[in-house]
Amino acid sequence: MLHLKYLSYVILGTVTWGLSPIFYAMLSSVSSIEIVAHRSFWSAIFLLLYIYFFSGFGREMLRKGIRELWLLFLSGILIAVNWYGFIYAVNSGNALQASLGYYIFPLVAVFLGIVFNSEKFTYIQIFSISLVIISVILLVYMNGEVPSLALILAFSFGFYGLIKSNMKLDPISSVTYETILITPLAILMLFFLSEPIIKSDVLVSESTIILLVFSGLITAVPLVLFSTGTKVFSYATVGLIQYLNPTIQFLIAIFYFKEAFEVGHALAFSLIWVALFIYSFESIFKEFNKTGMSVSTLSKKLK
Template sequence: MTSERAGILSMVGACTIWGSSPLYYKLLADVPPDEVLAHRTLWSLVFFAGVLIVQRRLSGVARALGDRRTALTLAFSAVMISCNWFLFIYSIQIERATEASLGYYIFPLVAVLLGVVAFGERLKRLEAAAVALAATAVALLAWREGQLPYVSLLLAGTFGFYGLAKKRIATGAVVSVTTEVTLLAPLALGWLIWLHVGQGTGIWGHDARATFLLMLSGPITAAPLILFSYASQRVALSTVGLIQYLNPTLQFLCATLVFREPFGLAQAAAFALIWTALGLYSAARFGAERKRRRASVSSVTDPQI
């Protein structure tokens, strides 16, 4: 098997786990989302730390925390990913998985806007059209529902700011996420101690099924990230971006076909606009990638360059 094919399969595996995760969190619907989040944080730390110990890279966490700028950036990204995790768990429990999938569909377009604001990037014509279509879809849902699709916007926004923070650090994916959950772990542990000792309402240890599922949150969080990290080193960025749409698509199918959430004409129109926007966005990305490759080939083959 070629390196690229292995990378594509890893990317598909990562997106399949992410996209199927609503099924897992639905099994924990009786556990409060804050408790699920705390366990997800702690068991992710256990899993990630184990991986780094095996790889003999655990010292990378100490180095990240020892650099003030990196530590502050990772503290911000930790808050963003923690909010994103909580919102996703919460959306499943309040039966808004469809909105959650919409959030991950519009995330690339939010990332484009953040690039404009943070780095002064200029929108290409197709990208501008894609953003306009996405804004139209959000306005349509807001008009139909009488309120903004806040779950979608907050998920896309927190993940967008998370990605923005990640651009500012050179730490590897596994080390950086391990550092993030390390920073969050004291809060998560303190919250669970308060639930179990102070309130007597903690689930862990009192229900075998729930206990097992909560411990499983670590591997479910860590495995796709490791697969994604492996894939991103072996597959073209444009291919990675295209395969990533498998994640919200599977979430959307879980919401509509498995959870049977309402999906009316307004939602259908909004999703059609979003899918069209993503088509335009993907076309712009593929065009940019093609130009970059041609320029790279020219620089190698042309002796005058």
């Protein structure tokens, strides 16, 4: 029963992220950079309140060294770039690219780990990465466009994860530090770049302000749910559940936003799904070996 409770946290957090394009589409009248600034500011507020009541945030912050604070600031910039790319993709009719970016992110993370952390790779990982590269080439060749937004999302999140992999912080504390450190930039952007939200229709103005404040909750609540739930599950299990996010975004892009899904998209996504299936199968197999559970033992348990 306890596992079911935590599983519901993970799924609810992931589904909320997956449905977020619908939320940000309601803010299409506001520029993407302003939405990111508000999202950073309000996320910092809500996460700071959460951490203040549940951990010694102030004491931890004072103990951070200059190098660690710089890394947190850099990761904050990267996550802001990722947020901007995602929101811009949704509000410019490219939600399909956002889905693509989060689908290929796990394999981009493997690639960056090999290049920058000298991590050992397997032939299956290289094969999966090769399929992703072929899928991008197919999109360029058949649709005549580089999926730049998808690549920005995948690589900004990949480099973000690369920095985080060298830091010992739980996800909630980490994102709180990051949003606090980039909040001064967010305030400056709001001061210099934003246009008056209040227009002729006061009701629209009020609803827009409420939605902008809620952008912080849309960030904070799923993160808290997801981070709380993942404590009792293996990396492989969490990795599989996370694919719900781009899958929901994929379905929203096609059936809700009615974006074009051409032959090039079908071939590219098919290759990526094959790559992710192979990569995930290997990850699960490794997890079984790590925990000492063989495939035969698992099959006996299932009977």
